[in-house]
Amino acid sequence: MKQAQIICPVCEIKISTLELPQGKNAHCPRCDTQLYRGSHKPLRDNLFLALTGLLFLIPCLFFPFVTIRLFNINFSANLVSGSYALMKESSVILGFIVLFCSVLTPLIVFGTVITAHWGLTRQHFTIFKYSLLIFQRLKHWMMLDVFLLGIAIAFFKLSEYATITPKMGLACIFLTQIVTIFLLSRLSVSRYWQRWQSSEQFQFDDVQTHCHHCHLSQPESQSCVRCGFIIHKRKPNSIQKTWAFLITAAILILPANLLYISIFYSNGKRYEDTIFSGVISFVKSGMPEIAFIIFVASIAVPIAKIIGLIYILIGIQFKHVTDYTRRMKIYLFVKWIGKWSILDLYVIAITIALVDRDQILDFLPGPAAIAFAGVVILTMLAAESLDPRLIWDDSASNTPQKESLHEK
Template sequence: MPALNNTRHAPPVRLCQGCGLPILSIHPTAGNNAYCPRCGTQQSRGGSPSLSGNLAIALTCLLLFIPAYSFPFIHIHLLGVNFHGSIVDGAWCLIEAGYFPLGVLVFFCSVVAPITLCLALVLCHISLHKHWFIGLRIGTSLIRRLKTWTMIDVFLVSILVACIKLSDISDISVGPALYALIGLQILCILLITRVSLRRYWELWRPEVSFEHQHKHIHCNHCHLSQPEGSHCQRCHHTLHVRKPRSIERTSAYLMAATVALIPANILPISILLTNGQRLEDTIFSGVISLLNSQMVSIAIIIFVASIIVPIAKIVGLGYILYGIRFQTGNRVRQMKIYQIIKVIGKWSMLDLFVISIMLTLVDRGQILNFVPGNGAIAFGLVVFLTLLATESLDPRLIWDSTNEESAICRSADE
C-alpha cells in the first residue's frame, strides 16, 4: 500500500465524496472506471469523452424540445370526436382543475428541468470559452441540482401506461411529438451519463495546481479536496464538512412523507365519471382493476412505481438514519441502499404523469369525465418530500463513526 507523503511529487490525494476516505486520485484507463474501495462510489469515469460531444448532444436536445413540446404526442378517437394531448397540456389541465401544486410539479419535472439542464450545459461551454467564472459556477450548480428532477424517461413510460388504459374505450394513434420524445430521451440519458462536472472544473483550473499539503474537506460542487476553509478555493461555494443539519432535515422530510403516505393510499387518486356513475380508485384498487382487465404488465408497473418504491424509499432512508443515529448496522449495505434510492426515487412520479395525461385526453363533460382525487395531492407530496429527503442526506455520515484506517490513502482503481 503506497505511503502518504506531502512532497510535491506525491500522487494526488482526493477525499471520496461518498464516505470521505482519502484515496489516490488515479486516472482510469479507457473503459475502466475508478471507485472508492470502501463505499463503492464512483470517483472518475474511464475513457475521455469529449466535452464538445456533450455540447453537441445538448444542442440537439434543445432542438428536439421544440417538436416534442409543440405538437401532440398522442391522438385518440373517443365518443366520435378526435382529441390530442401534449406535455404542456397535461400540466395546464391539472392547474385549471384546481390542482396547482401537482400541475407545477409535473410541469417542472417534464419541461422546466430538462430544458434548463441542457441550457446550463451550453452555459458551461460558453463560460469556459469566454473565461467567465460566474457563468460556469451557475451552469454547474444547475446541472448538479437538476439531474434528479429531469424525468423524460418516466414520462415516456407514463404515456405507454395511459395508452394501454385507454385502449378499451378509444382508438389511439401516435402523434409526431412522441418520436421527438423518444429521441430526446435517448439523448438525455446519454448526456446525463457523459457529463462530469469535475471535468469542467478541471479545465477551469486543474486540481494538481493546488499545492495542498493536507486535505480535510471535499467540495460537493466542483469536487476539489482541500484544507478546511469557509469557501472553496476553486468554485467559491460555501464549504461544509458535512451538509448542514442533514439528519434533521432528512428526518423532517421523511416524517412528513410518512404522514402523507396514509391519505395517499386511502383517498381516491382518480375519479372517472361515466354514464352517471362515479368510479373512484385508490392506488391499490386501480392496480386490482388493471389485473381484472387482464392488464397484468401495467398493473405491475403501477404497483411497483406507486406503492413499492415510495414505501421502499421511506423504509430505506429510515434504516439509514437509524444506523447513523445509533452507529449500528452494515455500512456497506446502508450505502448500497442509499445509492439504489437515488436511482429509483424519480419513478414514483409515474402515476402523477399518467393522471395528467388522462386528464388531458378524458375530460369530455357529462358522458365521460376524469378528474384527480384528493389522494393525488397527498401522493404528490410523498414523491416531492422523499426526493428532498434523499437529496438532503449526506451519505458520508454513514461512515463517520467507523474505526477503519480512513487516514490511509488507497488505490481507487478496480
C-alpha cells in the same frame, strides 16, 4: 492524472491516485463511489448533445404525441397539455409538479450545459460555476423516462374507450430521452472544473476536505480555493431535515393510499379509484403487467423509500459499527428509484388532457392525488437532504489512509 492525494467525497478516506489508462474509471475501494471518469472524449460532445436534446424537446411542446378518436371526434395532447389541464381543472400544485419534472427541468438542464460551455469559452466565471451548480441540483429531477411509461399506461387505460394513434411528438419525447441518457452518462462536472483550472495547479502538502461542487480535495477551509463555494464539513442539519421530510411523508402516505386518487365519469356514472383499486382493475381487465408496474411504482416504492431512509438514519444516530456498505447501497438505490413514484401523477395528467368531455366521459384527480404528490416530492427531498458521509462517520477505518483506486 499525476500522482496526488484525493479524498473520497462520500466516505472521506484519503486515496493515492495514479495515472490511469485511457478509458478506465476509478472507484473508491471502500464505498465504490466513482472518483474519476476515464473518458477523454471532447467536452464539446456534451454541447452537441444538449443542443440536440433541445431540438428534440421543443417540438414536443407544440406537436401532439397522441391523438384519440372519441365520439367520432379527434382529441390530441402534447407534452404540456397534461399540466395545463391539471392547473385548469383541479390543482395548480399538481399541474406545476408535472410541468416542472417533464418540461422545465429538461429545458433548464440542457440550457445549463450550453451556458457552462459559453462560460468556459468566454472565461465568465459566474455563469460557468452557477451553470454547473444548477445542472448538479436538477439532473435527478429529469423524468421524461417516467413520462414515457406514463404514456404507455394511459394508452392501455383508454384503449377500451377510444381509438389511439401515436403522433410525431411521441418520437420526439423518446429521442429526447435517448439524448438525456447519453448526456447524463457522459457529463462529468469535475472534468469541466479541470478544464477551468486543473487540480495539478494546486500544491497542497496535505488534504482534509473535499469540495462537492468542483470536486477538489484541499486543506480544511471555509470556502473552496477553486470555485469559491462554502465547504460544509457536513450538510447543515442533515439528520433533522431528513427526519422532518420522512415524518411528513409517512403521515401523507395514509391518505394517499386510503382516499381515492382518480374520479372517472362514464355515461353519467361516477367511478372512484384508490391506487390499490386501480391496480385490481388492471388485473381484472387482463393487464397484470401494468397492474404490477403501478403497484411497484405507486405503493411499494414510496413505502420502501421511507423504510430504507429510516433504517439509514437509525444506523447513523445509534452509531452502528457494521453494515456501512449495505446502508450505502440502500441510500443509492433510494436516490435512483425515487423518481419512479411520480408515475401515477403522469398517468393522471395524460388521461385528464385527453378525456374531458363533461359527464359523458370525464376524468379528474381525487383528493389522494395531492397527498401522493407530497409523498413523492418529500421522499426525494429526504434523500437529497441526507449527507451520505454520515453513514461512514463511525467506521473503524475512517482514519486517514491511502489506498489504491479500483479501475473499471
